Amino acid sequence: MAGERTITLEVQRFHPEADEAPYLQPYTIPFSEGTSVLEGLQHIKDRLDGSLTFRWSCRMAVCGSCGCMIDGEPALACRAFLRDYAPGPVRVAPLDHLPIRRDLVVDQSDFLAKLERARTYLIPADERTPADGAYRQTPEEMADYYDYAQCINCLLCYAACPQYGWDQAFTGPAVLALVQRYDLDSRDAGKDARRAVVNADTGVWGCTLVGYCSEVCPKGVDPARAINQRKPASVADYLLGWLRPSGGEGTP
Amino acid sequence: MTERSVDSDLVIVGGGGAGLRAAIAAAEADPGLRIALLSKVVPMRSHTVAAEGGAAGVARADDSLAGHFTDTVAGGDWLCDQDVVERFVAACPEEMVRLEQWGCPWSRQADGRPQVRFFGGMTTQRSWYAADKTGFHLLHTLFQTTLRYPGIERYDEYYCADLLVDDGEACGVLALEIASGEPVRFSAPAVILATGGAGRAYGQNTNAGIVTGEGMAMAYAHGVPLRDMEFVQWHPTTLPGSGILITEGCRGEGGVLTNREGRRYLQDYGLGPPEPWPRPKAMELGPRDWLSQAFWREDQAGRTVPTAQGAAVQLDLRQLGEARILERLPLITDVARRFAGVDPLHAPIPVRPAVHYTMGGIPTDAEGAAPLAGLFAAGECASTGIHGANRLGSNSLAELLVFGRAAGEAAARRAREAGRRRHARAAAQLAEAAARPALAMLRNERGERVAALRDALHATMERHVGIFRNQAGLEQACADLAELRERYRRGVRLDDRSRIYNTEWLSALELGHTLQVAEAMACSARARLESRGAHRRDDAYSERDDERFLVHTLAHARGEAAPALEHAPVTITRAAPQRRAYGAAAEAAGGEGA
Numbered sequence A: 001m002a003g004e005r006t007i008t009l010e011v012q013r014f015h016p017e018a019d020e021a022p023y024l025q026p027y028t029i030p031f032s033e034g035t036s037v038l039e040g041l042q043h044i045k046d047r048l049d050g051s052l053t054f055r056w057s058c059r060m061a062v063c064g065s066c067g068c069m070i071d072g073e074p075a076l077a078c079r080a081f082l083r084d085y086a087p088g089p090v091r092v093a094p095l096d097h098l099p100i101r102r103d104l105v106v107d108q109s110d111f112l113a114k115l116e117r118a119r120t121y122l123i124p125a126d127e128r129t130p131a132d133g134a135y136r137q138t139p140e141e142m143a144d145y146y147d148y149a150q151c152i153n154c155l156l157c158y159a160a161c162p163q164y165g166w167d168q169a170f171t172g173p174a175v176l177a178l179v180q181r182y183d184l185d186s187r188d189a190g191k192d193a194r195r196a197v198v199n200a201d202t203g204v205w206g207c208t209l210v211g212y213c214s215e216v217c218p219k220g221v222d223p224a225r226a227i228n229q230r231k232p233a234s235v236a237d238y239l240l241g242w243l244r245p246s247g248g249e250g251t252p
Numbered sequence B: 001m002t003e004r005s006v007d008s009d010l011v012i013v014g015g016g017g018a019g020l021r022a023a024i025a026a027a028e029a030d031p032g033l034r035i036a037l038l039s040k041v042v043p044m045r046s047h048t049v050a051a052e053g054g055a056a057g058v059a060r061a062d063d064s065l066a067g068h069f070t071d072t073v074a075g076g077d078w079l080c081d082q083d084v085v086e087r088f089v090a091a092c093p094e095e096m097v098r099l100e101q102w103g104c105p106w107s108r109q110a111d112g113r114p115q116v117r118f119f120g121g122m123t124t125q126r127s128w129y130a131a132d133k134t135g136f137h138l139l140h141t142l143f144q145t146t147l148r149y150p151g152i153e154r155y156d157e158y159y160c161a162d163l164l165v166d167d168g169e170a171c172g173v174l175a176l177e178i179a180s181g182e183p184v185r186f187s188a189p190a191v192i193l194a195t196g197g198a199g200r201a202y203g204q205n206t207n208a209g210i211v212t213g214e215g216m217a218m219a220y221a222h223g224v225p226l227r228d229m230e231f232v233q234w235h236p237t238t239l240p241g242s243g244i245l246i247t248e249g250c251r252g253e254g255g256v257l258t259n260r261e262g263r264r265y266l267q268d269y270g271l272g273p274p275e276p277w278p279r280p281k282a283m284e285l286g287p288r289d290w291l292s293q294a295f296w297r298e299d300q301a302g303r304t305v306p307t308a309q310g311a312a313v314q315l316d317l318r319q320l321g322e323a324r325i326l327e328r329l330p331l332i333t334d335v336a337r338r339f340a341g342v343d344p345l346h347a348p349i350p351v352r353p354a355v356h357y358t359m360g361g362i363p364t365d366a367e368g369a370a371p372l373a374g375l376f377a378a379g380e381c382a383s384t385g386i387h388g389a390n391r392l393g394s395n396s397l398a399e400l401l402v403f404g405r406a407a408g409e410a411a412a413r414r415a416r417e418a419g420r421r422r423h424a425r426a427a428a429q430l431a432e433a434a435a436r437p438a439l440a441m442l443r444n445e446r447g448e449r450v451a452a453l454r455d456a457l458h459a460t461m462e463r464h465v466g467i468f469r470n471q472a473g474l475e476q477a478c479a480d481l482a483e484l485r486e487r488y489r490r491g492v493r494l495d496d497r498s499r500i501y502n503t504e505w506l507s508a509l510e511l512g513h514t515l516q517v518a519e520a521m522a523c524s525a526r527a528r529l530e531s532r533g534a535h536r537r538d539d540a541y542s543e544r545d546d547e548r549f550l551v552h553t554l555a556h557a558r559g560e561a562a563p564a565l566e567h568a569p570v571t572i573t574r575a576a577p578q579r580r581a582y583g584a585a586a587e588a589a590g591g592e593g594a
């Protein structure tokens, strides 16, 4: 491989049965203009060390599997290119704030549980059937929520969120953006059902407006904006809750 | 040995579009059912997420079910089972609307009705789309919808290693919990395989890393024949090297393909005449098999453009203008900029064909039932008979919905009728036997690296079972694959011997399945002495031969030996085989001809 450029990846390793604490392991690999960090990791796994463990699938920035910290920033390994870190070394570690299962693999179950609790699915006003035909929704109405529907659940925003770092009970950026995605959908009537999650101390009020989540999002979702949009609505709900006998789940 | 077990009414393997649609259908049909949904990745990571272009379903007043039927059958080079195609096209529109009512953000017209677009091989606009992220929105909508049903119990990151079959009936699966590496037995009277295709049998492909064909291989090993495996679709426009897809939607919007001389070369392959904007079933909107074959010929003639990752032609979007490119093709714009270093607003994207779709698979009836009691299949791993020798773009996402649902409902009925626990004792023994070889692999002291065997597989498939095939090459491929399977049996050596998240181990297990599926592909191709759809030969069999080969291929596994092959009739209801023609030639042949 004469003339090929090389770079060193310092990859954070951790095996729960063998290691007391995570440590860095350097690997030097060849790369070219188009080599992604993910391809670098694959090269290591295939040729140098089969025990290096990470998730990946689509390798085109849409499945959300390969998030990790690259030189300290949350990023998708398949969408980050080694050329941008040359001459290196470049450090690859698991996403911040999430429990490490092994090497670069983190535990995503907290996020999945929150998604379920938040009822991030369409809750229609009426029992419409296909015989009734599709809803009408103009491009303008779609624009209200469309950006929030682009979330690939990659969890980079959770790694970026200092609030989540302090308190894992915080619902967090992506789930709140998805709640907003449905609340703003003209076809949806489920706001009341989702209100409890959003208004709790661990909902929008947990956010301290750092905005780093939106910066790292690879899909332009802008969760910080979603959370901000919620706050006035949340205040109103809060006050109404005082006036009404039951402030919890409404009857749609 | 396999202490852990889960008893349920229905096991679904696969959390892609087909598996999720099946789960919802079963839960709706019978809310009391306990449904175990297993997937080796969290469902929204499934490969369906990467689909870009669209999902077919008649929507416009000027379209008809007969039109969708004819395009599908002609596109499939008459190897489709027409009774199933009739049911399929009739069910598509309802499924698209249902998905809309679950929240899918289909792209809209100004008045708020869903919009449809052109797709290759379709006579009119009939592909529903969500920008160029159709699969992403479809999958997330389905995933989020499953959260409504308490009967659906997810087992995320469980690797299904084998099917359990007792006394001629499927009765569950053996899985490994990836987090712990522990074997877990799942028992149920009905099993749906929704494990996707097998594109990773090839090196250059558009598929996610997980598309390794286990579902097909597991059914096959248990006596279910694999059907029409020689038909592998190349997508004509992917990035050289990585194989990342550049959707057909680009051409539907008006992107054009040019060769090294700047010529729209498709006019030289019976697809002309070239017109400035897309015309259905002509030029850039011709069918995938023809376009991929045209690339190959251009390359042979030295008219492709060299790039660092190999030969390419140019996909030029510039005539669409910035606003349209950014609105309709946002994903492609990002992919081209990041992954190819090309800004499609200002320069053409280099593209070439790569393996994209497995037309063949586990044979099923229109209800998704496979020829093994209790076993169902849906999605890309199934062969329902709708794709024939060449799938039309956007028929696959539609298939996931239509047949995912059908399989879910049929399996729910079976689950109720058959009842739980019938095979309980046998299942426990079967599971233990099934876990043994997987666990033994962790102790191998000698053998080859996974990557070495995988590279050899890819080289053989690319070289001999490619866009064009011939008898000598296919003989070679069958011999190579027999040898590779033997090398695999002799041993794979893992660096990683631990159980927790051992992804090297999983990829070794996957490879064993992929090798078996690849062998079925090569041997099926060898037995088809004609050219049809995606199976194209450049030897003495370069023409279609309806007399002998208007038949399905069935490959039966024979353990370590090469498969036994037989051919079975195709169901033809109303469209007698004709010559496929596109572009002006199709019109000359009388309107609907193609």
Ligand SMILES: Cc1cc2nc3c(=O)[nH]c(=O)nc-3n(C[C@H](O)[C@H](O)[C@H](O)COP(=O)(O)OP(=O)(O)OC[C@H]3O[C@@H](n4cnc5c(N)ncnc54)[C@H](O)[C@@H]3O)c2cc1C
Pocket (backbone or CB within 6 Å): B013, B014, B015, B016, B017, B018, B019, B038, B039, B040, B041, B043, B046, B047, B048, B049, B050, B051, B052, B053, B054, B055, B056, B134, B135, B158, B159, B160, B161, B194, B195, B196, B197, B206, B207, B208, B210, B211, B214, B215, B245, B356, B357, B378, B379, B380, B381, B393, B394, B395, B396, B397, B398, B400
């Ligand atoms: C890049 C790309 C673009 C495409 N665009 C379009 C398009 O525009 N229109 C169209 O109609 N079609 C398109 N297709 C084809 C279509 O996307 C696929 O055919 C379809 O998504 C397959 O869906 P599926 O549900 O069958 O399988 P998949 O989505 O592949 O899901 C398979 C599931 O099975 C699970 N699984 C597999 N093996 C195991 C195992 N051993 N144990 C446990 N779980 C397992 C996986 O985890 C996954 O959840 C495209 C394909 C590609 C590659």
Ligand code: SF4
Pocket (backbone or CB within 6 Å): A150, A151, A152, A153, A154, A155, A156, A157, A158, A173, A174, A177, A213, A216, A217, A218, A219, A220, A221, A222, A223
């Ligand atoms: S909001 Fe953005 S960063 Fe957060 S999970 Fe979704 S796509 Fe990833």
Ligand code: FES
Pocket (backbone or CB within 6 Å): A055, A056, A057, A058, A059, A060, A061, A062, A063, A064, A065, A066, A067, A076, A077, A078, A079
């Ligand atoms: S591998 Fe799918 S997002 Fe990176």
